[in-house]
Amino acid sequence: MIKHFHACAPLILSGAFVLGAGAFAQAPDFRADAEHLLGLIDEEYAYFDRFDGRNPARSANGVDPDAVTDSASLLRFAECAINAIQDHHAILGISSRSSYGLTPSYNDLWVEHRNGAYVITDVRDGSPAQAAGIEPGWRLVAVAGQSTDEAVSELCGGPYKTAAAKAYAARVLAAGPRDEVREFVFVDASGGEHALSLPNLYQVETPDRPLISVTEHDGIRVLRFNNSLGEDGLIAAIDEALSGERPDGLIIDLRDTPSGGDTLYARALMGRLIDETRPYQRHAFPQIERDTGVARQWVEEVLPRGDSLAGVPVVVISGRWTGSMGEGLTIGLDAVADAVTLGAPMAGLLGAIYDYELPETGWTVKLPTEALFHVNGTPREAYVADIPLESADLRGPNGEDLALERAFELLRSR
Known part of the structure; x- marks a missing residue:
């Protein structure tokens, strides 16, 4: 997730964008931005424990500041440096038409x-x-x-x-x-x-869909979030979806939330399902402990709001295209609403990302800066559903949604 912005959102410039030093009235010092990017990763990236404490970009193929002379070579340098940390949640805010698509948002x-x-x-x-x-x-x-x-x-x-x-x-x-x-x-x-x-998924038109698709079967209400966890209007959509007669059970379907979102909207949903303040997620700044030897960690809470549906049985479905805030919402509902979680491993996007600016070009770089955990201390990326599946997106021989059918079975048997 991003602290203030949509997590993992595809911040892609128009296909008409052409890289080149001529795009600037006065050419920036592109090499300086290359060095600055390496320094940002050194100082701000939260997950160097994956690389024995070192910055792998400093010795990676294609990461040579001396080869950076213009915007095109800076972009290639930056893309190579981001690849080096092997983290789908680290994102450049600029791209060219030949840049690789974002995973999971633009990958199938x-x-x-x-x-x-x-x-x-x-x-x-x-x-x-x-x-x-x-x-x-x-x-x-x-x-x-x-x-x-x-x-x-x-x-x-x-x-x-x-x-x-x-x-x-x-x-x-x-x-x-x-x-x-x-x-x-x-x-x-x-x-x-x-x-x-x-x-390429950038070439595939996405049909118009509501922020939340709501269906109900025998008193069990299904809320499927359509990659909408960062969209304006979602709080009202959540409240509309939860209005009316109290359901016998809720299925929160997060299998299509690859682009993440904002904790505001996650808390809006969780707040309707509790009747007392509850902790839902742990945060840490590993780089502070790395630099000073003193840890900084805190717990984020969610407060009740509106007409409470506390006590309604909840099943959460998640999978590989549950990303960032979708992952946070999954572990949060597990923590605060006693939800049963059902699903495949999630996207495993690391931490909360912050925006940083390269000073010469003004380009944005998004880096995982906070480490995130379930309230029980499990790293978010290591969370395993209560009922694990190999695939949450798999269809049956007649096109039936196997994971959704399993969720209904779980609620009917409670």
Whole structure:
């Protein structure tokens, strides 16, 4: 999540934007901004424990301040530096038409590196990848005419040595450059090979949807958030969705919240489901302890508001396209509303991101600066649902929503 802005929102400049020093009346000192970015990562990034306390960008492929001479080379430098920290929640506020799409917001394939192979472990519901018939368990063997191993080794910001690093790089490649059709070769569970072309998700129009889709079946009300956790008007939409007769159960469906949002809206929902002030999330600044030896950590609380629905049984559904504030809301509902959580591993976006400005160009860089935890101390990115699923987006043979059906079963059996 972002402290004051929409988390993981795709802050992409117009496709007509052309990089070049001529865009500025007086060319900035681009190299100075390159050095400044490395310093920002040194000072502000919250998760250096993943790299034994060091900044991997300082020794990564493609991260050479001496090679930065103009806006195009600065952008490439910055993209390589961000890749080096292998964190889908670290984002540049500027891009070109050839920049890779953001994961999870503009990706429909979740890739892991397992036993030497790049395995599709989840496919986004309603996406081009799902429509093409790609299934969990398939192996991604080629990207844009290269073997996946070769493409990963050539992605700047490496080397990508661990399974987690290779998986990060493969997901970047799976999202693809934002102005290009994606070309893949997969091998299915039976050994069959599939060469597929998929549109980039930047090229796919999103249909108009309400902020929350509300349905009710036999007294159980379903609130599906349509990637809306940072949208104006959401508080009113939440209150409208919870109005009327008291439901026998609530299903909070957060499977389509990849772009995160704002704690304001998460607290607006949680506040309706409690009747006393409750802690819902822990925060920490690891870099303060790293620099001073003195820890700084605090607990955020949520207060009741409006007509309370405390005591109504709640099931939360989450998955790989539950990102940032969606992840925070999942662990928050677990903490404050005694919700049963059902789902696949979430996007695992790290911490709360803050905006920083490169002084010469004014470009924005978003870095995870606060570490976030469940109130029980579990890091948010390590949270496991009460009822874990391999995929929360998987459909049955007749198109049935398997995770949603399971949520109904849980509430009916209580």
